[in-house]
Amino acid sequence: MAKIKKVYICNECGYEAPKWYGKCPGCNSWNTMGEEVKSEAVTNFKRSVTMSSGNKPKNITDVKSSEYERLDTGIGELNRVVGGGLVKGSLTLISGDPGIGKSTILLQSASNISLKYGKVLYVSGEESEEQIKMRAERLKATGKELYVVSETNIDIIEEHITEMEPRFIIIDSIQTLYKPTISSAPGSVSQVRECTNDLMRIGKTKNIPLFIVAHVTKQGELAGPRVLEHMVDTVLYFEGERTQEFRILRTIKNRFGTTSEIGVFEMRESGLEEVNDASSVFLQEKSMQQEGSVVIGIVEGTRPILVEIQALASETKAPMPRRTAVGVDNQRLSLILAVLEKKLRVPFYNSDVYVNVVGGLNIDGTYGDLGIVLALISSVKAKEIKIENLLIIGEVGLTGEVRPIAHAEKIINEAIKMGFTNVILPNKNKAKITNKGINLIGVDTVREAVSKIF
Template structure:
């Protein structure tokens, strides 16, 4: 008979101790340690639950590539982020905020995979089979090879896997699945870690591709122990404002592909629709009558260049300390740019409120957006405009120099495709070798020079 033991586990970071502590010594969270009792099951006995098969060492040269075959989901953006599709026997974790589209994209993928002849099992631990059917009808998902199973007991799931023998398994969600051998409630650190370990063993031993949906905490991290992200092969995050229509699917970890790819989707009534040209989406509502403080920058999301409008608003403050508000741009990055504008350009912002926004809700992280942010603030403060047909690209140093950026040619090509006529770029990136079109490229080396050039461009329009 298995020996029953207990331990105290932090529900935030997974720290374990034999006794209660008010404050977790690892993550400094208060009141997060919960007592959990469990049966000390031998590793060999637990592994046998997953119906493992015996294996032996193989020579690298004797391993067939067919053992790592990829399944295409039929959603190009999803396949691109995965590195070309789902790898057989892989364990993929998809995380994101509630209502962001995790269940939607997995159910759409299930339908496409099942239509291609792959036996697919969708396990819902949170919804009934009828509720899944309603969502499937809305998404126009229907296939003879798609099975729905409403269950959250990992042992019952394993039993049906043995009988059904699917090639694709979806778990929605890992925080709702539980192992009856552990007395803690579903979603606890022990339950999540144990159930994920069993699913990983199933994926590797049987060659079943497993997609696991995971909830996130208020800090944006996957709920459960950090080891969860280490156990899986791929970690994907859905990003975006749930009140906006677009979604970004970003790869955080990928053992079978690049982590530099980003998929862009648009949430419509019939489900998630892939966006082949995200720049056009983000600039679709941009007015031709440009007000001061509006510029277009080119940023990279993974290997893909995306054009985004940056808007700045500068006005007199009514507070003792002027306000600095940013949306979609790192706050400290904007403070640094404002300091350079004051010191190197002589722009007095000490009594001005400054608001900076990346239109569309996208998060801009690349330093190549620095120059665009600076020009948006400077032109609004001076009440002048930048030519609406100009794209701004460049990183700003603390001495006011414009530093070179990566992937400049792809950014310029993206601007040309969308009909822009001019591009303001770092002079250190010139000359460019692989530019064949007649787009006017203006090189600048100092921030003051860039502001002067942009204002003169506007006045000569």
């Protein structure tokens, strides 16, 4: 008879321990150890299967090299994010808050692929076939070769795949699947890990691209063990609020492309519509020459985007003034405030400071430093920026200098396309840019930028 023993596994990192700990020894997370039953018979069976592989080592010069063949999803923004299309045999994980649009975009892409390439299998463990049909009719995603099934047993799903031989598979979601040989509940570390292993084996051996939907925790992080992210080829994350119409699809990991691209979508009644001109979307409600409002330029992957930053500084009598940043790193805001107080003698110790990126976009990097500085000065001094159609780019250092940024020429080309006539930028960037018919205002320090604007 197989010996059965209990183990405790961390839901965050997958650390196994013979007894319960309040704090995981592996990742130092609190209250993440869950009890699971482990059978030695299953472990020995897996070992015997693993050791019976017929693969032999090959010299790297004998291995054939070829370009990855990609499937067109029919959605340009999704193709951009995954690197130009779906690679055959790849495993892609997509996550995001509930109601953000994960199932919507996958159903749309599944319908497009079925019309172009053939059979597509949509496996749902959360909805019935009738519910999926209702959504598909609303999205007009009813391709003749699109098959749906409501199933959570991974062995039965594998039988459907072997029988159908689809060109593309969607699993919604990985937390609902279970393997009968494992006694723990669906969504546990063991079940998620083993089901993902099976899906990876199916995709690689049959050369089928798979999309897996994963839930997120209350903190917005990917639910389940961290090993899940290491097993898959690509990890995508949906950003945005359900109350907002715009969604950002961001790449966190990609073995077949860059990890810096983003896709911009707009949620409508007919589903997610791709947005090709992101700058016009984020600036569509921009009213020029408003106190505390500036436009900056950033680069996401290969795409330059112009966004509006708003700043508000209001006097407070509280002993600890509030610092709130939405779309901007809070530590970056604290650094900029320290530079303004030290170098320009502008007091913020008696003011609440709020900074917001309009449109729900999160800014990575230092593209918006100088823009935040001028927006804060404009708000705290209650002065409007008089220069019309002004774009601001530049990084701010701790000594008050304005440092150059990457891809400045791309941002300026986008500014010309959007009708901007003036650009404030670091002098080192200005020296490398030929005259493009736009007024370039070069600055070396924060003090110089403030004096030229105000």
